Amino acid sequence: MGNWLTIDYSCAPCSPIADNKAEVVKRSCMLRQVSLGKLGLVVGGLITIVGFVAYFIDNPTLNLVGFFYGIPLLLGGLALTAAELKPVPYTQPTSPEVVALRQQQATATQNQVRQDITRYRYGQSAHLDTALERLGLAPTDEERPIVKGVRETQIDGAYGLILEFDSPFVTLEQWQKKQDKMESFFGPGIRIEVTQPTEDEIEIAMIAASSQGTSS
Known part of the structure; x- marks a missing residue:
């Protein structure tokens, strides 16, 4: 299973400044992965x-x-x-091309979401629990969708962060009704796509709407 920080580190330019920055990023990743x-x-x-x-x-x-x-x-x-609360696993390796695209296009919100869900958290009942409650997608703790995986990809030339939810109680139609609200909540600079790959599973694609982003 891929690790975005490992790929970031291996793709750093060969210069003393870049090497130092890569080492800091690598150590930061290691700390986030420690319980x-x-x-x-x-x-x-x-x-x-x-x-x-x-x-x-x-x-x-x-x-x-x-x-x-x-x-x-x-x-x-x-x-x-x-x-x-354990980190959400990556469900596929992140390619160097997608890492480069993230550095060019990812918004601060995309980076924050990715970093938050892929590290240990304390005092939370679930990843993104507060966001789901504010969006009206968590009727109760038992019915709240659970983030079970994450991956990064390229969608029509734009950087995309895909959140994979186990959502047996919140239907596709309910998610789709919140699409505009999600774009406002996670924006600016983000377009949301909602898909249902299989029954009880929902994928939320957070797609960079412009090439102006915050690298990480």
Whole structure:
């Protein structure tokens, strides 16, 4: 499965400035793909174990450090894991040509949506939950469409971000009625296309309406 940041990094121009920028982008991607909950569990667990070992070998300094730092980190990791929302996966690799098109045309909103749904989130019940509620596409938490995949593509020469929803309770007709509202909500500079590839599935294409965008 493709990763947009990996492709961005490999396509960076061969210059010191570009290399430095690519390294920053690569590290930023890695941080977004790290689960803070799991990190807290691992680090907190290791420090807590050190504290227990120090207790049995009668090392009060390490024992204090282990309990004072390890247990809070462990509990924090458990809390974050319970509130964790996993990144939405890419359903196809993003080609270098589409990455270049994104850098030329993507709007700030397209970039923000892509970055938000492809990283770990905390304290949210679902990706884009607030947006769907404001658009009137989430009657209840149980009936809310779920973003299950994302991909980037070229549509008639324009950059397109495709959001793939599992939508068994919100029909194609309901989505289509909100098309103008979605263009206003996610705009300016975005055209929305709504399709239904299979039953209970909806795809929302966020298409750059002009060549003026914000690269990322």
